[in-house]
Amino acid sequence: MLSTDIPPPLDVDPARRIFGLETEFGLHLDTGAARPVTPEEVAGHLFHSVVQWGRSSNVFLPNASRLYIDVGAHPEYATAECDTLTDLIAYDKAGERIVHGLVAGGEERLRAAGVEGTIHLYKNNTDSAGNSYGCHENYLVRRRADFKAFASALLPFLVTRQIVTGAGTITRTPSGAHFSFSPRADHMWEGLSSATTRSRPMINTRDEPHANAELYRRMHVIVGDSTMAEPTTLLKVGATDLILRLMEARVVLPELTLAREMQAIRDVAHDLTGAATVELADGRRLTAVEVQQQYIDLVRSHLGGVIAPTEEVDRILDLWQRGVDAVRSQDFSGVETELDWAIKHRLVMRYRDRLGCDLHDARLARLELAFHDVSPERGLFNRLQDQGLARRIVSEADIERAMTVAPQTTRARLRGEFVTRALESGRDFTVDWVHLKIAGSSGTTVLLKDPFRTEDARVDALLDALYPA
Numbered sequence: 001m002l003s004t005d006i007p008p009p010l011d012v013d014p015a016r017r018i019f020g021l022e023t024e025f026g027l028h029l030d031t032g033a034a035r036p037v038t039p040e041e042v043a044g045h046l047f048h049s050v051v052q053w054g055r056s057s058n059v060f061l062p063n064a065s066r067l068y069i070d071v072g073a074h075p076e077y078a079t080a081e082c083d084t085l086t087d088l089i090a091y092d093k094a095g096e097r098i099v100h101g102l103v104a105g106g107e108e109r110l111r112a113a114g115v116e117g118t119i120h121l122y123k124n125n126t127d128s129a130g131n132s133y134g135c136h137e138n139y140l141v142r143r144r145a146d147f148k149a150f151a152s153a154l155l156p157f158l159v160t161r162q163i164v165t166g167a168g169t170i171t172r173t174p175s176g177a178h179f180s181f182s183p184r185a186d187h188m189w190e191g192l193s194s195a196t197t198r199s200r201p202m203i204n205t206r207d208e209p210h211a212n213a214e215l216y217r218r219m220h221v222i223v224g225d226s227t228m229a230e231p232t233t234l235l236k237v238g239a240t241d242l243i244l245r246l247m248e249a250r251v252v253l254p255e256l257t258l259a260r261e262m263q264a265i266r267d268v269a270h271d272l273t274g275a276a277t278v279e280l281a282d283g284r285r286l287t288a289v290e291v292q293q294q295y296i297d298l299v300r301s302h303l304g305g306v307i308a309p310t311e312e313v314d315r316i317l318d319l320w321q322r323g324v325d326a327v328r329s330q331d332f333s334g335v336e337t338e339l340d341w342a343i344k345h346r347l348v349m350r351y352r353d354r355l356g357c358d359l360h361d362a363r364l365a366r367l368e369l370a371f372h373d374v375s376p377e378r379g380l381f382n383r384l385q386d387q388g389l390a391r392r393i394v395s396e397a398d399i400e401r402a403m404t405v406a407p408q409t410t411r412a413r414l415r416g417e418f419v420t421r422a423l424e425s426g427r428d429f430t431v432d433w434v435h436l437k438i439a440g441s442s443g444t445t446v447l448l449k450d451p452f453r454t455e456d457a458r459v460d461a462l463l464d465a466l467y468p469a
């Protein structure tokens with residue numbers, strides 16, 4: 001039986017939103033092995049244990065998140081649907097731990113295949129061959145006829161957001177090396193598109209809401225850098241959410257349409273002084289600092305109106321303002337334990353000074369890579385965080401729980417319970433963002449179109465069906 005009867009949507013608070021983060025990890029094998037080892041072989045060994053229990057290298061986990069190997073042998077982890085930013089951060093961090101948890105088994109399998117080596121997983125955005133991979137942000141928004149114009153209106157914000165939420169990177173050019181705000185900026189080719197790989201847009205407009213398509217769209221932002229520091233992730237998603245809230249309430253945004261988005265995103269990325277200007281469609285020239293300040297001021301002017309004041313909103317606005325101020329004043333000390341680019345900038349510059357080298361030095365490239373290593377022991381970011389040099393938002397207990405238990409306030413709760421119980425029962429099952437199904441049997445499929453629904457009698461029946469009397 002295919003059960004498509006959907007319960008009526010719950011009375012949904014318009015301020016509630018579903019968030020999800022997808023992260024692709026860089027994979028590298030450090031080995032002196034005599035024979036060549038392809039990334040596919042390494043990925044295969046890394047995912048061996050996953051395939052053992054999940055019968056696939058593309059699975060949904062008991063924490064309701066998705067783990068798979070993407071093209072190019074990049075492991076990808078997509079968080080379950082979260083409806084709070086703190087949950088989102090905890091599930092994002094849980095993903096780093098989960099992929100790191102595969103490393104020891106992968107190395108053992110490699111050893112058995114005659115290859116001694118260390119597997120590194122990097123939560124970064126580019127590899128040494130110049131490939132770019134990303135962190136995709138997903139925001140549930142209400143469906144509207146003018147979605148493309150709506151998405152387009154977000155571009156000036158996204159192009160300039162990197163001065164606060166960029167991951168920071170050493171950029172090497174034939175004429176030297178310099179520190180830039182974002183490694184991803186140079187790999188963006190257009191503003192909007194429904195394709196991802198071929199054209200590399202900032203927003204992917206493919207209409208795949210993973211929800212009731214009459215009510216919702218999924219805003220799929222693919223321009224952002226993967227971020228290590230919890231406050232940076234809070235700001236990246238939190239500030240974007242605030243702008244989306246204003247746009248959904250039909251607040252008129254300041255006229256900031258860019259004349260040439262691709263030129264602008266590169267110019268902003270490569271100018272750490274914040275003095276470079278971008279050209280607007282109306283001929284004005286503004287700095288990224290000025291553009292971001294307009295968005296901050298707009299949000300502030302709607303506090304208490306469209307935007308309910310909360311401690312979290314205060315925290316986002318405070319960090320956003322301090323980030324913009326740091327670029328404006330060129331004194332980065334106010335954000336160097338919170339914003340990824342500033343944390344990395346401080347580390348890189350200290351090593352450069354200590355080594356007496358210039359930014360082109362290969363040792364600094366290795367330092368940058370080690371910053372993104374997800375290993376709690378080897379990862380430099382993780383070590384800085386342990387030393388109190390990177391601030392936290394969530395607790396260790398939150399992250400540990402997020403590794404095995406689904407978010408309880410969204411549809412993910414139903415998926416998490418189904419996956420957990422189906423694995424316990426030993427029954428075959430298939431799951432995606434909107435379906436739960438016990439394989440074989442009578443083929444019962446439950447369609448979960450409402451991402452906010454946490455209770456469902458059809459899922460209870462499905463759970464019962466896992467253990468036939």
Ligand SMILES: Nc1ncnc2c1ncn2[C@@H]1O[C@H](COP(=O)(O)OP(=O)(O)OP(=O)(O)O)[C@@H](O)[C@H]1O
Nearest residue numbers: 018020021078079080081138139140209210211218
């Ligand atoms: N209705 C929804 N609105 C917003 N985000 C959602 C919704 N449903 C699921 N998500 C989130 O969207 C992300 C989907 O990740 P996934 O990697 O499967 O992306 P995709 O764009 O569908 O596919 P692919 O990466 O294969 O192109 C997850 O983080 C998930 O939590």
Ligand SMILES: [Mg+2]
Nearest residue numbers: 022076078136
């Ligand atoms: Mg994905």
